[in-house]
Amino acid sequence: MDNDTGSVNHKLGRVFNIQKFSVHDGPGIRDVVFMKGCPLRCLWCCNPESQNTFPEIGYIQNKCIGIQECGYCIKACPKKAITNSTVETPKIDIDRRLCDHCGKCVDVCPARAITLFGQMMSVEDVIKEVQGGNASWRTGGGITVSGGELLLQADFVHDLLKECKKRGIDTAIETSGYGDWRELERICRHCNLIFYDVKCMDSDKHKAFTGVNNEVILDNILKVASQFPETPVIVRTPVIPEFNDSWKDIKAIVEFITQLQNLTEYELMAYHAFGEPKYRQLGRKYRLERVKPPKKEYISDLQQRANAILKKKSYK
Ligand code: SF4
Numbered sequence: 001m002d003n004d005t006g007s008v009n010h011k012l013g014r015v016f017n018i019q020k021f022s023v024h025d026g027p028g029i030r031d032v033v034f035m036k037g038c039p040l041r042c043l044w045c046c047n048p049e050s051q052n053t054f055p056e057i058g059y060i061q062n063k064c065i066g067i068q069e070c071g072y073c074i075k076a077c078p079k080k081a082i083t084n085s086t087v088e089t090p091k092i093d094i095d096r097r098l099c100d101h102c103g104k105c106v107d108v109c110p111a112r113a114i115t116l117f118g119q120m121m122s123v124e125d126v127i128k129e130v131q132g133g134n135a136s137w138r139t140g141g142g143i144t145v146s147g148g149e150l151l152l153q154a155d156f157v158h159d160l161l162k163e164c165k166k167r168g169i170d171t172a173i174e175t176s177g178y179g180d181w182r183e184l185e186r187i188c189r190h191c192n193l194i195f196y197d198v199k200c201m202d203s204d205k206h207k208a209f210t211g212v213n214n215e216v217i218l219d220n221i222l223k224v225a226s227q228f229p230e231t232p233v234i235v236r237t238p239v240i241p242e243f244n245d246s247w248k249d250i251k252a253i254v255e256f257i258t259q260l261q262n263l264t265e266y267e268l269m270a271y272h273a274f275g276e277p278k279y280r281q282l283g284r285k286y287r288l289e290r291v292k293p294p295k296k297e298y299i300s301d302l303q304q305r306a307n308a309i310l311k312k313k314s315y316k
C-alpha cells in the first residue's frame with residue numbers, strides 16, 4: 001500500500017540486478033538493488049550495463065554453442081537483428097540498432113549466452129525478493145539502493161525506501177549526487193546511511209572523465225550535510241590513474257569534505273578493470289584498456305594521509 005494515498009503502489013522501476021549477500025555496501029549483509037540508467041559516463045565504469053535507461057542485450061561469446069549446432073536466437077528474432085557472424089568469434093552478430101529488447105532470443109538460448117539487462121519491477125517485487133531470498137536484513141543488514149544513478153528513477157526509489165523503513169528494513173543509498181536536489185532530499189528522508197561519490201574537485205577534469213561538471217554534485221552534498229545532519233554520510237572516491245590519483249587531487253577532496261558535519265568515513269576505491277568483459281558483451285569499447293590499476297601500497301598511503309587530515313578534524 002502507498003503510505004500517502006492508501007492505494008496499492010503500482011509504480012515500476014527498471015532494475016538491472018539485485019545482488020545478494022553484499023558486505024561492502026552498508027552495515028551487515030545486504031541486498032543491493034541496482035537501478036538502470038545514469039547521466040554520467042565515467043570512463044572507468046565497471047557496470048556499463050547500468051548506464052542506459054533502456055533494456056539491453058548482453059552476449060557472452062564463450063558460452064555460445066554456435067549457429068551450426070544451435071542458432072535458435074537467429075530464428076527467434078522478429079527484428080532480424082541477429083545474424084550469422086562472418087568471423088569465428090563472436091559466433092553471432094547483433095545489430096543493436098534493430099533490436100527492440102523483446103527478449104525472445106534470451107528465452108530460446110539454451111546456453112544462457114544472451115542476457116537482458118533491465119527488468120521492470122514494482123516496489124512489492126523488489127521487497128519480496130529482498131525479504132524472500134534471504135533473511136540477512138534481519139541480522140543487522142538491509143537494503144542498499146545503487147545504480148546507475150538512482151536519482152534518474154527518484155519516484156520509484158523514494159517509494160521503495162519508504163516502504164522498507166515502514167517494514168523495519170534498514171536502508172542505504174549509493175549516489176553520484178548528480179541530480180535534482182528536491183528528489184535527493186525526498187529520498188534522504190528515508191535513508192539510514194548515504195554513500196556519496198566525490199570524484200574530483202576540478203570541474204573541467206571531472207567533465208572530461210565523467211561527462212558532467214561537478215558543481216551540482218558538490219552543492220548537493222553540502223545540502224545533504226546541512227539538512228540531514230543526523231544521517232551518516234560515507235564519501236567515496238574511485239582512484240583512477242591519469243584522472244585523480246595524485247595526492248593533490250585527493251587532498252583537495254579531503255579539504256572539501258571536512259565541512260560535512262555528518263561525514264563518518266572517507267573511502268578510497270582503487271581503479272580495477274573487472275568490468276572490461278561486460279563492454280564486450282554489450283558490443284562496446286572499453287576506453288581505459290591501457291590503464292594499469294594502482295599499487296595497493298600507493299592507495300593505502302593516500303588513505304592514511306587523508307585519514308590524518310580527517311582525524312585532526314575529528315571525523316574518524
Ligand atoms: S531482444 Fe528481441 S529484437 Fe533484440 S536481438 Fe533479441 S530477439 Fe532480436
Ligand code: SF4
Nearest residue numbers: 064065070071073109
Ligand atoms: S541461441 Fe544462444 S547458444 Fe544458440 S546460437 Fe544463439 S546465442 Fe548461441
